[in-house]
Amino acid sequence: MRTTEMLGTHPGETTADAALLARAIDALAACAQACTACADACLAEDMVAELRRCIRTDLDCADICATTLRVLTRQTAAEAAVVRAQLQACVVACRTCGDECESHAEMHDHCRVCAEACRECEEACTQLLATLA
Amino acid sequence: MRTTEMLGTHPGETTADAALLARAIDALAACAQACTACADACLAEDMVAELRRCIRTDLDCADICATTLRVLTRQTAAEAAVVRAQLQACVVACRTCGDECESHAEMHDHCRVCAEACRECEEACTQLLATLA
Amino acid sequence: MRTTEMLGTHPGETTADAALLARAIDALAACAQACTACADACLAEDMVAELRRCIRTDLDCADICATTLRVLTRQTAAEAAVVRAQLQACVVACRTCGDECESHAEMHDHCRVCAEACRECEEACTQLLATLA
Amino acid sequence: MRTTEMLGTHPGETTADAALLARAIDALAACAQACTACADACLAEDMVAELRRCIRTDLDCADICATTLRVLTRQTAAEAAVVRAQLQACVVACRTCGDECESHAEMHDHCRVCAEACRECEEACTQLLATLA
Numbered sequence: 444m445r446t447t448e449m450l451g452t453h454p455g456e457t458t459a460d461a462a463l464l465a466r467a468i469d470a471l472a473a474c475a476q477a478c479t480a481c482a483d484a485c486l487a488e489d490m491v492a493e494l495r496r497c498i499r500t501d502l503d504c505a506d507i508c509a510t511t512l513r514v515l516t517r518q519t520a521a522e523a524a525v526v527r528a529q530l531q532a533c534v535v536a537c538r539t540c541g542d543e544c545e546s547h548a549e550m551h552d553h554c555r556v557c558a559e560a561c562r563e564c565e566e567a568c569t570q571l572l573a574t575l576a
Numbered sequence: 577m578r579t580t581e582m583l584g585t586h587p588g589e590t591t592a593d594a595a596l597l598a599r600a601i602d603a604l605a606a607c608a609q610a611c612t613a614c615a616d617a618c619l620a621e622d623m624v625a626e627l628r629r630c631i632r633t634d635l636d637c638a639d640i641c642a643t644t645l646r647v648l649t650r651q652t653a654a655e656a657a658v659v660r661a662q663l664q665a666c667v668v669a670c671r672t673c674g675d676e677c678e679s680h681a682e683m684h685d686h687c688r689v690c691a692e693a694c695r696e697c698e699e700a701c702t703q704l705l706a707t708l709a
Numbered sequence: 710m711r712t713t714e715m716l717g718t719h720p721g722e723t724t725a726d727a728a729l730l731a732r733a734i735d736a737l738a739a740c741a742q743a744c745t746a747c748a749d750a751c752l753a754e755d756m757v758a759e760l761r762r763c764i765r766t767d768l769d770c771a772d773i774c775a776t777t778l779r780v781l782t783r784q785t786a787a788e789a790a791v792v793r794a795q796l797q798a799c800v801v802a803c804r805t806c807g808d809e810c811e812s813h814a815e816m817h818d819h820c821r822v823c824a825e826a827c828r829e830c831e832e833a834c835t836q837l838l839a840t841l842a
Numbered sequence: 843m844r845t846t847e848m849l850g851t852h853p854g855e856t857t858a859d860a861a862l863l864a865r866a867i868d869a870l871a872a873c874a875q876a877c878t879a880c881a882d883a884c885l886a887e888d889m890v891a892e893l894r895r896c897i898r899t900d901l902d903c904a905d906i907c908a909t910t911l912r913v914l915t916r917q918t919a920a921e922a923a924v925v926r927a928q929l930q931a932c933v934v935a936c937r938t939c940g941d942e943c944e945s946h947a948e949m950h951d952h953c954r955v956c957a958e959a960c961r962e963c964e965e966a967c968t969q970l971l972a973t974l975a
Contacts, residue, residue, distance in 0.1 A: 449879035452952035480848035496653040520629040528665035553851035582746035585819035613715035686718035762919040776909040786895040794931035
């Protein structure tokens with residue numbers, strides 16, 4: 444990821460603290476990838492029928508993180524209300540998916556790693572949100 | 577769109593009123609397409625420099641509608657808190673983009689049509705949200 | 710969908726026959742939605758373990774259709790090589806997913822409807838591709 | 843990104859060399875982010891009217907990379923023809939966007955950094971494709 448470098452090249456001012464923004468964007472990319480991989484790994488498990496809720500929360504979290512990543516990346520003519528509402532949805536999605544993955548982290552390594560990615564992303568988005576309030 | 581037909585084939589119960597769900601999903605698809613087209617048409621205008629804010633809100637609204645469409649489409653193991661938070665973000669994005677497009681609807685037909693798509697989508701999502709509260 | 714209306718508002722010329730373009734864009738939106746819904750319905754089936762390949766092809770087809778829809782929607786400064794390559798990938802994805810869904814269309818209605826959406830999308834993209842060669 | 847770690851947790855075999863896969867996935871995430879940021883930075887430039895083609899190729903490349911990332915991330919029941927066709931489209935998109943950004947890399951730092959991300963992604967996808975032929 445060239446996130447910090449790209450943020451530094453924008454001709455205008457950044458919409459938030461650049462370090463917090465870059466951290467959130469990187470955490471969103473990692474979480475979206477981990478959730479896509481976790482849904483796919485759950486699908487391959489023998490006990491896939493018991494992992495339905497995990498697959499569903501993974502798919503939602505991956506989509507929501509990917510969109511939030513784009514909204515945060517854009518610095519031109521940002522609308523604070525949109526950025527905040529999308530960040531709030533992302534915090535809820537990461538918390539839900541992190542809780543679900545954590546609940547079978549001992550049985551499945553993909554859920555353990557994915558839960559870590561969700562936690563890190565939830566925290567980075569929450570911290571960024573606090574500065575935008 | 578085969579939205580209603582697809583909703584009817586799910587082996588479980590739908591997470592909300594099927595007619596309201598289908599209407600929201602179709603409005604989200606139309607809004608995402610209109611916003612992508614409007615951003616692209618704004619980019620081709622001679623006065624593109626005055627349409628920066630419109631392009632930005634179009635891009636955000638397209639991404640947010642596309643993600644909300646997927647979250648609403650999924651009926652298995654839905655988490656109400658995630659669905660609600662993403663719908664709320666979508667309502668804010670549609671309202672912001674609809675206001676922006678409407679402000680130059682008289683000058684640009686793509687903004688006029690896009691504003692209509694945003695209004696319809698905002699209303700469909702707001703109505704669906706009311707039944708999920 | 711306001712696809713035809715939006716295409717007509719672009720300040721420049723369209724990159725292909727407007728009727729074929731609009732038909733492809735609408736078929737892509739319908740196919741992306743049907744594939745997302747079919748993956749989700751498969752996940753809810755008792756025999757989910759036998760539907761792994763269907764879920765996988767659905768998820769790929771939904772992502773590929775959503776991206777192809779955006780590439781086709783944009784009319785400004787189009788690069789024919791990119792449009793063609795993405796359309797070709799989409800035709801392969803729709804054919805693969807259509808074949809897979811068709812193979813258990815008699816058992817699952819969501820696969821039957823989804824196969825129809827894939828066929829229609831494959832055909833619309835193939836026809837559009839033929840005019841771009 | 844936890845790409846390598848996530849690939850290692852999949853219950854089945856990986857569809858390609860794990861190191862090449864992880865490198866491609868990481869390059870796709872970096873390229874998608876850089877292209878989204880470059881389109882946004884171009885939009886904020888005084889000379890936005892001369893950057894229309896750059897914004898267009900950035901938007902296409904971001905969408906195509908994001909989808910290719912997901913297709914590569916999934917390891918369950920992969921269909922080689924779909925993976926290859928999407929990778930080929932991605933190579934074309936990255937080459938087109940890399941060429942365009944490079945052509946004004948001396949004037950805009952965001953284009954310079956974005957061109958680097960496109961080149962790295964094109965190369966990683968080309969190398970992976972060679973092993974899938």
